[in-house]
Amino acid sequence: MYENDFLNLYAAKVVEYLLAVVYLVLFVGFWRWVQGEKAPGSAGPRPARRS
Amino acid sequence: MAKPGAAMLSKGSWFREKILMGMDGRSYLRSLLTPFNLVVVAILAVGLPVIVHRFTAGLAATTRLSQVQPWGLWIGFDMMTGIVLAAGGFTISAAVHLFGMHEYRPIVRPAILTAFIGYLLAVFGLLTDLGKPWNIVMAIRYQGSASALFEVAWCVMMYTTVLLLEFLLPAFEWLGWRRAHETLMKSMLGLTVLSVVFSTMHQSALGSLFLIAPAKLHPLWYSPYIFIFFFVSAIAAGVSMLVVEGALSHRVFRHRITGAHADMDRLQLGLGKAGAIVLFAYFFLKLQGVAEGRHWDLLFTGWGAWFLVEIVGFVLVPSFLYGYGARHGKLGFVRAGAVMTVVGIVLNRLNVSIIAYNWNRPNHYVPSWMEIAVSLTLVTLGVVAFRWIANRMPILSEDPRFAAEEEPSGMQRPGSGRHFGLAAAGGAALVPVAMDAEQADLPIRGTARSR
Numbered sequence: 001m002y003e004n005d006f007l008n009l010y011a012a013k014v015v016e017y018l019l020a021v022v023y024l025v026l027f028v029g030f031w032r033w034v035q036g037e038k039a040p041g042s043a044g045p046r047p048a049r050r051s
Numbered sequence: 052m053a054k055p056g057a058a059m060l061s062k063g064s065w066f067r068e069k070i071l072m073g074m075d076g077r078s079y080l081r082s083l084l085t086p087f088n089l090v091v092v093a094i095l096a097v098g099l100p101v102i103v104h105r106f107t108a109g110l111a112a113t114t115r116l117s118q119v120q121p122w123g124l125w126i127g128f129d130m131m132t133g134i135v136l137a138a139g140g141f142t143i144s145a146a147v148h149l150f151g152m153h154e155y156r157p158i159v160r161p162a163i164l165t166a167f168i169g170y171l172l173a174v175f176g177l178l179t180d181l182g183k184p185w186n187i188v189m190a191i192r193y194q195g196s197a198s199a200l201f202e203v204a205w206c207v208m209m210y211t212t213v214l215l216l217e218f219l220l221p222a223f224e225w226l227g228w229r230r231a232h233e234t235l236m237k238s239m240l241g242l243t244v245l246s247v248v249f250s251t252m253h254q255s256a257l258g259s260l261f262l263i264a265p266a267k268l269h270p271l272w273y274s275p276y277i278f279i280f281f282f283v284s285a286i287a288a289g290v291s292m293l294v295v296e297g298a299l300s301h302r303v304f305r306h307r308i309t310g311a312h313a314d315m316d317r318l319q320l321g322l323g324k325a326g327a328i329v330l331f332a333y334f335f336l337k338l339q340g341v342a343e344g345r346h347w348d349l350l351f352t353g354w355g356a357w358f359l360v361e362i363v364g365f366v367l368v369p370s371f372l373y374g375y376g377a378r379h380g381k382l383g384f385v386r387a388g389a390v391m392t393v394v395g396i397v398l399n400r401l402n403v404s405i406i407a408y409n410w411n412r413p414n415h416y417v418p419s420w421m422e423i424a425v426s427l428t429l430v431t432l433g434v435v436a437f438r439w440i441a442n443r444m445p446i447l448s449e450d451p452r453f454a455a456e457e458e459p460s461g462m463q464r465p466g467s468g469r470h471f472g473l474a475a476a477g478g479a480a481l482v483p484v485a486m487d488a489e490q491a492d493l494p495i496r497g498t499a500r501s502r
Contacts, residue, residue, distance in 0.1 A: 034377055
C-alpha cells in the first residue's frame with residue numbers, strides 16, 4: 001500500500017500548531033524575564049528591614 | 052588673488068591634516084610600524100598574489116570547486132557570511148530613522164560603514180568565485196525575474212548603492228562639503244526605507260537560493276521556510292555585530308570617541324534585549340522547520356547532534372546570555388551572547404552552503420589553502436579599510452560643525468513608527484520594541500564605570 005502523503009500532512013500540521021502555541025506561551029514569560037518584569041500577582045518589592 | 056605658492060601650501064596642509072592625520076610624512080610612515088600592520092602585510096603578501104593567480108589561471112588552478120560542488124568557501128563565507136554580518140546597517144538605520152529611537156543614533160555610522168565595506172567585499176568575493184566574472188552584467192541585461200539569484204543580484208546592487216549614499220554623509224563632513232551634506236540629509240529617510248526594503252528582500256532571497264536543492268541539502272537544514280530563517284537570523288546577526296563591533300571599536304578607537312558615543316555600554320544593554328527576543332523566536336522557527344519536514348528522528352543521528360550544537364549552543368544559549376545580561380545590567384553576558392551569536396550565524400551559513408550541502412556524497416568538498424587565503428585577505432582588507440576611514444572621518448565622533456543638521460527634526464517622533472514596524476516587518480519589529488524597553492535606571496556591571 002502506498003502512503004497517502006496528502007492526509008499525512010495533517011500530523012505534521014498538528015505538531016506545528018502545538019509548537020506555535022508552546023512558543024507563544026513561553027515567549028510571554030521570556031519577554032517578561034528579559035524586561036525585568038514581575039509576574040502578575042507576585043508580591044512587590046519588600047520594604048527594607050529596620051534594624 | 053591668492054599666490055600659487057599659498058595654494059600649494061594649503062593643498063599640502065590639507066593632505067597632511069586629512070590623510071596623514073596631522074603628521075609629516077616621515078612620522079606617519081614610522082607610525083605604521085605596528086605589530087598589527089606587520090600581520091596585515093604578511094596576510095596580504097600571500098593573499099594578493101593568490102587573487103591575481105585566480106584571475107589569470109582560473110578557478111580550477113586555485114579551488115577545489117567542481118560541477119558537483121560549484122559553490123565553495125567564497126560563496127559560503129565571503130558572500131553568505133559577509134552579507135549577513137553586514138545586516139547591522141539596515142537594522143539600526145530602521146530603528147533610528149523609522150522607529151524614532153534616536154538614542155541609538157551614535158551607532159548608525161559605524162554600522163553603515165561596516166555594512167558598506169562588508170557588501171563591497173562580498174561583491175568582490177562573488178566576482179572571484181564567478182568563472183566568467185565579466186558576465187555579472189548579464190543580471191542587468193537579462194530580466195530573469197523568476198529567479199532568486201536575479202533578486203539577490205539586483206537587491207545587492209541597489210543596496211550597495213544606498214549604502215554608498217549613506218556613507219557619503221560622514222565623507223562630506225570630512226571634506227567640509229556643507230551643501231552636498233544638506234542635500235543628502237534631506238534624503239536620509241527615503242534612503243533608510245530603501246535600505247530596509249532591499250535588505251529584507253535579498254537577505255531572505257539568499258535563503259531562497261537553496262529552495263531548488265532539497266536533494267542536496269541535509270533535511271535538517273533544508274526547509275520551505277529557509278528564506279524566513281535567513282531573514283530572522285540576519286536581524287540577530289546584525290544586532291550582535293553592533294554589540295561586537297561597538298565593544299571592539301570603542302577599545303581600539305578610544306581617542307576618537309566624543310559626546311553621545313561614549314554611552315555605548317548602555318546602548319549595548321538595549322541591543323542585548325533585542326538579541327534575546329530575536330534569537331528566542333529564531334530558535335522556535337528552526338524547530339518549526341524540523342516539524343514541517345517531520346525530521347525529529349534525524350535529531351538522534353550525527354548530523355542531528357551537529358544541528359543541535361548550532362541551534363541550542365549558538366542560538367538558545369546566547370539568547371539566555373543576552374536576556375540575563377540585559378536584565379541584570381551585566382555587559383559581559385551581553386557581549387558573550389553577541390560573540391556566540393555571530394559565531395552561530397557564521398556556522399549556520401557554512402552549514403547550509405558547504406558542510407551540510409552534498410552531505411550524502413562520498414567525497415565532500417574541502418576548500419584549498421588558496422581559497423582560505425583569499426577569504427582571509429578579504430577580511431583583512433575590510434578591517435584595514437574600516438580602521439583607515441574611522442581614524443579620519445567622523446564615524447565614531449561627531450563633527451560639531453554639522454551636528455545641528457543631524458538633529459532629528461523632520462523624522463518620525465519616538466514611538467510613532469513602532470506600530471508601522473510591527474505591521475510592516477512582523478517579527479523583525481520585535482527588535483525596536485525590545486530595544487525601546489525601559490533601561491535607563493539599570494546599573495551597568497562589568498564596565499570601568501561600575502568597577
